[in-house]
Amino acid sequence: MSKEITINDFSQHLFWDVDLNGFDLDKYKTFFIQRVLEYGNIKDWNLIKKLYGMEAIKEASLNARSLDAVTLSFVATIFNIDKTEFRCYKHRQLFPNLWNS
Template sequence: MNNLPLFLKKYFWDVDFLKLNRNSHSQFIIERVLEYGDERAVKWLFKYFKKSELKEALEKKRNISPLSANYWGLILDVPKNKILCLRNQSQNKLQKTWLY
C-alpha cells in the first residue's frame, strides 16, 4: 500500500491528499515533510524512504527554505553547494518573489 497515513494530511493542504502516492509523488512528499514536518512526520519519512532519496530531494527541490535546507544538509551530510535552494540564483529568485 502506497497511500500516506492520515496524520500527514495537514502538510498537503493544497492537493488532493487521497491521490498522493508514496512511489509516484515521492519527491513532492519528501520536500513537504522536510519543510513542514513535525517529529512524527519526519520519523515516518526516514522509515519509508531511503537516505539517498531524501538527499536527492534536498539537492533538487526549490521549495525548501534556506533555514530548513541548512538543517537537513547537516543531518543528511549534503554540502551546501549541492543544495539547489541555497545557491545564489535560487535565493535571489526567492527574494524577488517575497517583497515584504
C-alpha cells in the same frame, strides 16, 4: 510485524492543498519529501526515513528547487553537505531578493 506506511499515518496539516483520494506516495515522492521536510514534525520525519530511506531524502533535498533557510540548514547538517551544493541555494543566488524580507 510492521504495518505498511500510508498517507494517513502522516500529519494532516501537510495536505491542506492535496486531494488524498489519488495521491501516490511513490509517484510524488520528491514533492512529498519536500513537504515533510518544510512543514512536518519529528513523527513525519521518522516516517519518511522508514518509507524512503536517507539516500532518497538526500537526493530529493539536493534537487529541490526551493527549501526555506531553516530546512536547508537542517538537511545540510544531517547529510554533512555544504549548502552551496543544493540546487535551491544556487537558484536563490541567481535571483536575489531585493527586499529584506
